[in-house]
Amino acid sequence: MIKNDRQYQKTKNLLSHFAAEKEEIEKRYGADAHKAALLAQGYVDQVEKLKTELKEYEKMKKTAVPAVVRIRDLSQISRTIVRLRLAQRLTQKQLADLIGCKQADISRMEREGYRGYTVGQIEKVMEKLGRRVEIEAVAMQQ
16 A cells, blocks of 8 residues: 555556566567466556556545544554545654654554554544544454
8 A cells, every 4th residue: 555655656666667577578579479478467467556556545645535434344444544644635744743653653553454553542643634533343253
């Protein structure tokens, strides 16, 4: 997941590199379409993945965010924080300054798979981003 403009630019550059590599393979092995397709497949997959990430980032920056954010799955918390921060055009450092913590703390909260949130932290982040949060906790059945 792309979380800032620097990562966005690096991803665009990587996309250009992979696309060029794919084209080079297709040129070099054009006479053997099957071989070219096999050799280029890794690049094709990477190009599609990077395009998806770029589109997701662009969408997060443009999409309006509702006043009340509903979280039904704890795995949504990090993505929600990133989305809200980007919608407000804030860097991790700027959000950290608003909340009174370190940039590294925001980075950690935005990390996919992070589960160390406290309710107080989530409330503070949402408050500073001008949003109210509703978290629906659902017990997992075994």
